[in-house]
Amino acid sequence: MKRPRILFVDDDDVLRRTLARELENMDFAVHALPDHHGAVDALEEFAPTVALLDLRMPEVGGLDLMRRLHAVAPDLQVVVLTGHGAVPEAVDAMRSGAFDFLTKPAPLDLVESTIARAHCHSVTLRENRNLIRLVQRGPEGATIVGESQPMLELRELTTRMAKGGANVLILGESGTGKELVARSIHAQSDRADKPFVVINCGALPESLIASELFGHEKGAFTGADRSKVGLLEAADGGTVFLDEIGELPLTMQPALLRALQFGEIQPVGARHTRTIDVRVLAATHRDPVEGITEGWFREDLYYRLSALVLNVPALRDRPEDIGLLARTFLDAQTRARDPHWTFAPAALELMARNEWPGNVRELENAVTRLATLAAGPSIEAGDVERHVLQSRRRVSGELPTLDLEQLEGLALQEALRRHAGDKRAAAAELGVSLTTVYNKLSKYGL
Numbered sequence: 001m002k003r004p005r006i007l008f009v010d011d012d013d014v015l016r017r018t019l020a021r022e023l024e025n026m027d028f029a030v031h032a033l034p035d036h037h038g039a040v041d042a043l044e045e046f047a048p049t050v051a052l053l054d055l056r057m058p059e060v061g062g063l064d065l066m067r068r069l070h071a072v073a074p075d076l077q078v079v080v081l082t083g084h085g086a087v088p089e090a091v092d093a094m095r096s097g098a099f100d101f102l103t104k105p106a107p108l109d110l111v112e113s114t115i116a117r118a119h120c121h122s123v124t125l126r127e128n129r130n131l132i133r134l135v136q137r138g139p140e141g142a143t144i145v146g147e148s149q150p151m152l153e154l155r156e157l158t159t160r161m162a163k164g165g166a167n168v169l170i171l172g173e174s175g176t177g178k179e180l181v182a183r184s185i186h187a188q189s190d191r192a193d194k195p196f197v198v199i200n201c202g203a204l205p206e207s208l209i210a211s212e213l214f215g216h217e218k219g220a221f222t223g224a225d226r227s228k229v230g231l232l233e234a235a236d237g238g239t240v241f242l243d244e245i246g247e248l249p250l251t252m253q254p255a256l257l258r259a260l261q262f263g264e265i266q267p268v269g270a271r272h273t274r275t276i277d278v279r280v281l282a283a284t285h286r287d288p289v290e291g292i293t294e295g296w297f298r299e300d301l302y303y304r305l306s307a308l309v310l311n312v313p314a315l316r317d318r319p320e321d322i323g324l325l326a327r328t329f330l331d332a333q334t335r336a337r338d339p340h341w342t343f344a345p346a347a348l349e350l351m352a353r354n355e356w357p358g359n360v361r362e363l364e365n366a367v368t369r370l371a372t373l374a375a376g377p378s379i380e381a382g383d384v385e386r387h388v389l390q391s392r393r394r395v396s397g398e399l400p401t402l403d404l405e406q407l408e409g410l411a412l413q414e415a416l417r418r419h420a421g422d423k424r425a426a427a428a429e430l431g432v433s434l435t436t437v438y439n440k441l442s443k444y445g446l
């Protein structure tokens with residue numbers, strides 16, 4: 001494990017040398033400076049998580065230096081060193097954003113534990129920020145395209161459901177836009193400026209689900225070398241999207257139900273529960289009512305999730321949207337390089353007559369292929385025939401020369417197509433686990 005990095009600034013030469021050595025002995029990596037010179041540069045070069053700053057220094061004092069450091073590195077945790085009896089100064093520092101203070105001469109075990117706590121806090125903050133950045137897309141990511149009657153109704157329902165805070169269960173085949181609908185609900189709700197966290201229940205290995213959902217404490221199991229915030233807690237105040245809820249193992253369903261029922265989570269290895277406030281949107285391409293009868297979905301969890309139910313129609317039930325969707329995707333993909341790309345009417349007609357078992361996702365992928373492979377800027381019927389229809393037939397017929405990875409990608413695509421995007425069925429047919437299917441999908445950018 002990497003050693004926590006500490007930036008230590010103190011003008012007292014003897015104390016700085018002695019304490020720096022002690023900190024090194026405690027297994028911290030230390031960058032020690034006598035004054036503010038070089039401190040901001042050290043943020044980039046040394047990347048500390050904690051700064052230990054003497055409060056009283058000539059020229060630039062600890063408080064001022066803390067502000068300068070925080071302007072560049074907001075996650076940096078600052079511990080200030082104060083002289084004996086300087087409580088008002090310490091309080092001032094805490095109010096200005098210091099993590100904690102130590103009074104000189106501080107016992108070494110207190111120095112160690114304070115810095116260790118500050119380090120953990122800094123790491124957690126950074127992880128949270130990354131997580132939120134990862135899962136949040138701007139509201140433009142939530143534009144639902146479609147002018148067919150089913151889509152007009154869906155958009156209206158989405159807006160109405162967004163306003164209340166009730167949980168919504170979103171049903172529909174793979175690739176119909178369930179995640180997009182969830183993002184749109186979140187973006188129109190009063191939680192819009194809070195996190196939107198996606199949890200793909202099918203992609204989590206069973207052994208890690210509890211720790212991913214609820215977090216864990218340091219030392220909770222082998223390899224848990226520090227505590228970790230779970231995804232449900234990362235969504236606190238916002239919305240959590242439980243994608244592929246039908247894939248959540250039966251053994252995990254009671255724990256999730258408890259968390260949703262009482263708004264409480266218990267990280268693995270923690271003695272106490274923590275309160276969370278999340279709105280839950282869940283989606284599945286499977287029939288959850290059938291799941292109750294067949295025994296893979298708990299009835300109580302179903303009722304908890306399905307205060308409201310939204311059905312996203314398959315593309316074959318709204319073929320009049322195909323042209324608009326294809327044009328929108330083409331425009332988004334080619335606008336920057338040449339705004340003149342269009343579909344010739346015959347090409348669009350061919351696209352509209354095609355079956356899209358993988359729904360909007362498959363259509364979007366086909367447009368990507370056309371935008372990349374066709375000569376353009378007008379996409380002709382011949383392009384659609386060559387780059388979309390033929391390549392699909394080829395997969396089922398004789399294969400051109402492919403390397404092993406291409407072959408694997410094609411086998412996966414074809415299995416998904418045969419099962420209308422049902423990843424579990426495709427995994428079963430290919431004889432691999434569901435997690436492998438997810439890994440390969442992301443590996444090949446499918």
Ligand SMILES: Nc1ncnc2c1ncn2[C@@H]1O[C@H](COP(=O)(O)OP(=O)(O)OP(=O)(O)O)[C@@H](O)[C@H]1O
Binds near residue numbers: 144172285
């Ligand atoms: N109505 C729509 N307008 C614009 N883009 C759409 C629409 N529906 C789906 N898409 C796009 O199609 C792709 C698949 O959509 P999404 O991931 O929301 O489907 P899904 O139903 O959640 O799929 P899965 O069940 O496989 O997780 C995304 O890139 C999404 O942006």
